[in-house]
Amino acid sequence: MNNFLFENKTKVYFGKGGVKEYLGCLLEHYGDTVMLAYGGGSIKHNGIYDEIVGILNAAGKRIVEFPGIMSNPTYAKVQEGAKLARENHVDLILAVGGGSVSDCCKVVSAQAKVDEDLWELENTKHTRPTEFIPLGTIVTVFGTGSEMNNGAVITHEEKKIKGALWGAQADFAFLDPTYTLSVPMKQVISGAFDTLSHAMETYFGKPDENNLSDDINEAVMRSVIRNIRVLLTDKDNYEARSELAWASAMAENGILKIGKVTDFQCHMIEHQLGAYTNCNHGAGLAVIHPVLYRHLLPANTARFARFAQNVWGIDPAGKSELKLAQAGVEALAAFIKEIGMPTTFAELGIPADTDLKAVADSTVLTGGCCKKLSHDEIYEILKECK
Template sequence: MNNFNFYSPTHFVFGKNRESETGKYVKRFGGSKVLIHFGGGSVIKSGLLDRVKESLTKENISFTELGGVVPNPRSGLVYEGVEICKREKIDFILAVGGGSAIDSAKAIAIGALYDGDFWDFYTGKRVENALPVATILTISAAGSEGSTGSVITHEDGMLKRAANSDALRPVFSVLNPELTCSLPPFQTACGATDMMAHVLERYFTNTKDVEITDRLCEAVLLTVIKETPKALANPNDYEARANIMWAGTVAHNDICGVGREQDWSTHQIEHELSGLYDVAHGAGLAVMFPAWMKYVMKHDVMRFAQFAVRVWGCQMDFQNPENTAKEGILKFEQFLTSIGMPIRFSELGAKAEDIPTLAKTMGLGTGTLGSFVKLTTEDVTKIYELAV
């Protein structure tokens, strides 16, 4: 096990109707002038935004609103948010929505305390400071409600890039599973795929003897596998929604990743895809993760066999572990298909002829991507090809 620091100070406020306490928590964490940041009409139509504003007003907290976040959130709105924060001396950002609203809020939080271009921090500069961000989560998927990360797409070239910092952990996050009951099946399944991917990027590691983290990873995967079909069959199944929602947070607050080398190459491979085609992140992951697995499986057959046995309940083939390893990947693909996810380029609307562009945009040059297996541009090309 590698040395690590684990610091996850987000205060999670979980359960039915908890958004009514938003004002109380904003106050506790020192917010007095809030930017409420959200996406489209659903949080307005559902009445959620009104309830949140009412809760702020009750605590005499003033606020400004900025809506319009889109999936794969864009730099343009971030620039707008930063300007509002500076002009109106905003001291607290409240994201109401899913990972896109939260990631956009985090980017604004960084930019608000910086004189230069916030994009600097998405291209390598270290984030030291940001306004406090809190979230009211409406989509279980990204894990951004408890994570250090933010992913933004720059409209200049549609580059999708990430920033990471302890300063980006939300100070509190309200998780009310009821708010996710209205999610359409496709988005529910995309969310489940995203959280599985967050675990898998941590699970496939070269670090030996990280049993506790392995087991925690498997715990989250087993939960998502059990609960997602229930939520799809009955969207108002509160218990399934609750299990999925908390699983999504645990999947990405890094309790599943400490003490080990992590490998985020599939996310990066997917980012190019959703950057170019603007497909749903979860759907892109469903296409790319099995392809990555097939390509790297021989690097550590026994780890893939463990995945197959412990997560998918496969019987171990002791004479030929590779059969078990392959069976696990197949079961994963079958599961993705069963919840309505694409697993091939064509289902996404992606085109084989764009593969050179995708591989090139990644900008590896003569460098490599990932750690479980270090991938060259040629390897990445072959992984895209496996997904066609």
Template sequence: MLGNFSYCNPTKLYFGEDSLNFLNEELPKYGKNVMLSYGGGSIKKNGIYDKVMEILKANGKTVFEDSGVMPNPTTTKLYEGCKIAKENDIDLILAVGGGSVCDYAKAVSVSAYCDENPWDKYYLRMEDVDNKIIPVGCVLTMVGTGSEMNGGAVITNHEQKLKIGHVFGENVFPKFSILNPVFTYTLPQRQMVAGVYDIMNHITEQYFSGEDDNTSDYLMEGLMKSLIYSSRIALVNPTDYEARSNIMWTATWALNTLVAKGKSTDWMVHMIGQAVGAYTDATHGMTLSAVSMAYYRHICPYGLSKFKRFAMNVWNVAPNSKTDEQIATEGLNCMENWMKELGLAMNIRNLGVTEDMLEGIAKSTFIMEGGYKVLTHDEVFEILRASM
């Protein structure tokens, strides 16, 4: 492994069917005022809301509800949450939902006491936090983002047509996260598979970088194989506990910073996908799947040895007498077939992108430098065109 690094992950995880009970162990560590952040109300229909509220009340907490967190949290919603948090002297933000709710909770945690516009400070200038941070805890109901064990917080600014993620330091990581795979059973299939691809792409964004013999690559190959296997089972039987628990656990390890160690990492699929999302508000995982194949086929020649390894070690492509290019291409074809099997979006046109949007999306795409090819604006545009 190349380079020097440090590693620390301060989030405490509680995993399994009885994991919600451990909320009783965490709540006494914080003050009386809890902001309960959640989405459109599905947690009330499936009973999770009642269970959480019962535990909060049993622990003597005063609850301030912050509902309506949308799948792509906006600056408008962020400012609304900051107002609730600051006016009520919130001691803990408890996010109950998927990655968007967890992202949003972390964004509120650093923004409520920010002395200037948090969008400008944290998302445009990417500055560190130098103000009071409200602790965050998560009860996960949808998997994919890994937000339950990292410092990432993605926010969308509709006025500026930008969707930006800020990866904060360990001081912003959730203090604890509760992961009960059963809580994910009621997700619509489209949301489940979008989450599955978000997990896959988190891994490939880190995997397709570097040329050294890196332990992280071996870990990622195992995670990808587990995800592919379990996703096929969950597609047929969404309440298969073993499959859903493996998917949930893989999601956490895909983006809790461990496998990034020793890697330069890529993230261009996320940058292009998030730019698409800023224009369409489409489901995050679907924006990633819609641009992935065009991007990976574009950069494959620049990282041919890793794409060959990906084909052989993840998709079991037999080398036989094939060229390296043929092996790599077969691996990408296997990935594409799996994506189609899951029912993922395979082009951006179906997400609402029109030809006249392409130039604007390309311009709003942030260029990252960790992958095998640093893209030009024209290359981003061509990848978008190929994704139509």
């Protein structure tokens, strides 16, 4: 295992009723003005908004609302939030929603504290912010694991880039699986597949040798697969939802990455596809992953063979390493179809005239789990996804 440093500052309050029990006490540690950030307004229909506003009012907080954060948050939305936070001297940002709300608020927290354009600061000057408005999260849609790290994915519409920015990490996060019960199942499954993708993108990093991080990762992947299947037959199953909630956090809180150099090439491809089409993130990953892995598999059959045996439970008897590896990728592809995720761009609703060459040419190239791809190879992968 590689050398590493590990720390995670976010305190997690997991389970039913956590917000009602603990949020009021936490608010005592922050100033008078709280920015309440959320998405399209679903929290106003399922009771979560009223519950949180009641707690904020009881604590004597002044509430500044920042609604309308979209599923692929834009840099313009970040600037809107930062301006609102500065003008109102916000003491705490409370992000209520899924990863998009959390990501947007992380960057709002940073941008509100610096005069420079954060995108240019981080991507041109390669400097990360050091001051932030404190942030707390209340997760209502699981999948991204955004609540336990400081990374954010933001779409810069003018530049046609969907990429990473670095902002605040939440001081605290509430993970109440019951908050996901009103979320459409399609969104729940998409989020859960994003969790599986995060785990795979880490698992297929370096080194290839067996290590504890990969052993834990295999357990996380098996849990995600098992509990997605449970939800498809019993959508209100609390235990399955709670397992998926914690798997989401585990996949992106750094534990699976200890001693690893991660890959995330599939995410880089999907991000640029999203920049050009605004497609659903989890669904885009579902289409790309099997095609990408069929391209990468010949360069590291041993790793894919282990994935087949330890994650998908495929019996290696009578199979060559190559055949076993291929069986693992096809098991992934079959699972995607089984859970109702799209398997082609056409099924995903990507317009046939989308400039896939532009998507490929603008994709960030990572080290690759087996080899570093070229932009031309990524273009071929995208064409095969059609």
